[in-house]
Amino acid sequence: MTKLAVFSSKNWVINSFTPLKDQYDIDITYFETRLDSKTASLAKGYEVVCIFVNDEANAAVLTQLKEAGVKLIALRAAGFNNVDIEKASELGIGVVRVPAYSPYAVAEHAVGLLLTLNRKYHKAYPRVRDGNFALEGLLGFDLHGKTIGVIGTGKIGQIFAGIMKGFNCEVLAYDKFPNDKLSSQGIEYVELEELYRRSDIISLHCPLTYETYHMINEMAINTMKQGVGIINTSRGKLVDSNAVIEGLKKGKVGLLGLDVYEEEEKLFFEDLSDAVIQDDVFVRLQTFPNVLITAHQAFFTREAVGNIAETSFSNIREFLETGKCVNQVLPRK
Numbered sequence: 280m281t282k283l284a285v286f287s288s289k290n291w292v293i294n295s296f297t298p299l300k301d302q303y304d305i306d307i308t309y310f311e312t313r314l315d316s317k318t319a320s321l322a323k324g325y326e327v328v329c330i331f332v333n334d335e336a337n338a339a340v341l342t343q344l345k346e347a348g349v350k351l352i353a354l355r356a357a358g359f360n361n362v363d364i365e366k367a368s369e370l371g372i373g374v375v376r377v378p379a380y381s382p383y384a385v386a387e388h389a390v391g392l393l394l395t396l397n398r399k400y401h402k403a404y405p406r407v408r409d410g411n412f413a414l415e416g417l418l419g420f421d422l423h424g425k426t427i428g429v430i431g432t433g434k435i436g437q438i439f440a441g442i443m444k445g446f447n448c449e450v451l452a453y454d455k456f457p458n459d460k461l462s463s464q465g466i467e468y469v470e471l472e473e474l475y476r477r478s479d480i481i482s483l484h485c486p487l488t489y490e491t492y493h494m495i496n497e498m499a500i501n502t503m504k505q506g507v508g509i510i511n512t513s514r515g516k517l518v519d520s521n522a523v524i525e526g527l528k529k530g531k532v533g534l535l536g537l538d539v540y541e542e543e544e545k546l547f548f549e550d551l552s553d554a555v556i557q558d559d560v561f562v563r564l565q566t567f568p569n570v571l572i573t574a575h576q577a578f579f580t581r582e583a584v585g586n587i588a589e590t591s592f593s594n595i596r597e598f599l600e601t602g603k604c605v606n607q608v609l610p611r612k
């Protein structure tokens with residue numbers, strides 16, 4: 280029986296993983312804590328550790344995991360920027376991920392952030408419940424005919440672009456590797472600078488890499504239209520939060536929808552409602568009336584959670600049986 284340690288366990292993880300344990304012959308221990316250098320010793324005696332987006336598998340943690348006897352890291356996420364893939368390979372620890380659990384979930388959430396910010400549903404809901412039926416402050420704009428810039432046209436970006444096409448928007452796209460199929464669907468690939476210049480709304484769907492870190496910085500924002508809307512459901516570190524705060528203060532950024540935040544590891548997935556938040560940048564972002572933040576919930580649909588559990592277990596089985604896996608993450612050559 281395979282021994283699996285699951286870090287950052289929450290009820291949704293326990294409820295979706297536990298029913299599969301007999302079928303896959305896996306003995307699971309759930310740790311509520313995040314994986315980092317202080318908690319890596321908990322993995323002693325486990326062949327596999329399963330981690331999520333805010334667990335930390337840097338070189339030091341991986342070395343500890345190796346000493347603890349870990350052979351495989353099973354990410355229950357698509358992004359793998361929190362794992363030092365080169366170091367894992369050097370240590371002979373396999374890394375597998377769940378590349379697609381529901382791109383619809385994330386794309387639909389990005390649309391939800393945009394519609395909410397534009398039409399102010401979050402303000403209308405408590406207002407109407409309080410018997411305040413005034414429309415003051417709820418003015419939005421038609422999405423019809425607006426120009427939407429999509430950065431990263433992989434699984435999620437394509438679906439988001441398609442939904443925006445359904446709203447009769449003009450869709451511009453930038454990707455390091457453009458997709459001809461999308462060009463034939465009326466999506467116009469342009470250079471990043473042109474996308475910044477022409478878009479009314481920009482939505483980020485590319486991975487976090489050394490190239491994309493803080494791509495939305497002061498220079499990029501200066502290139503954008505006055506009042507631009509920015510939606511980030513990808514990774515927090517794509518956006519320089521201080522630059523975007525300056526943009527919001529000047530009115531250059533008109534709407535900001537975030538499902539991810541650059542320092543989210545210290546905040547997201549925990550109930551901190553009784554705590555004093557120490558992150559002043561995050562608190563400043565929350566003070567703007569035109570900023571909407573959700574705590575990394577874009578993936579969180581029934582369909583996605585089921586797929587995450589199924590794929591994580593089949594990845595583990597495939598890797599342990601064959602020494603490789605179709606969803607393995609390998610170092611860049």
Ligand code: NAD
Pocket residue numbers: 357358378379382385430431432433434435436453454455456484485486487488490491512513514538539575576577578579
């Ligand atoms: P994907 O791999 O299918 O697509 C990513 C696209 O980005 C690819 O087309 C790739 O060519 C492109 N790309 C790579 N480098 C680029 C660059 N420098 N500039 C522009 N484009 C570049 O990934 P996906 O499944 O569509 O996911 C996109 C991102 O969404 C993931 O990287 C992940 O960080 C994020 N995500 C967030 C959640 C959430 O709950 N908020 C859930 C899943 C994924």
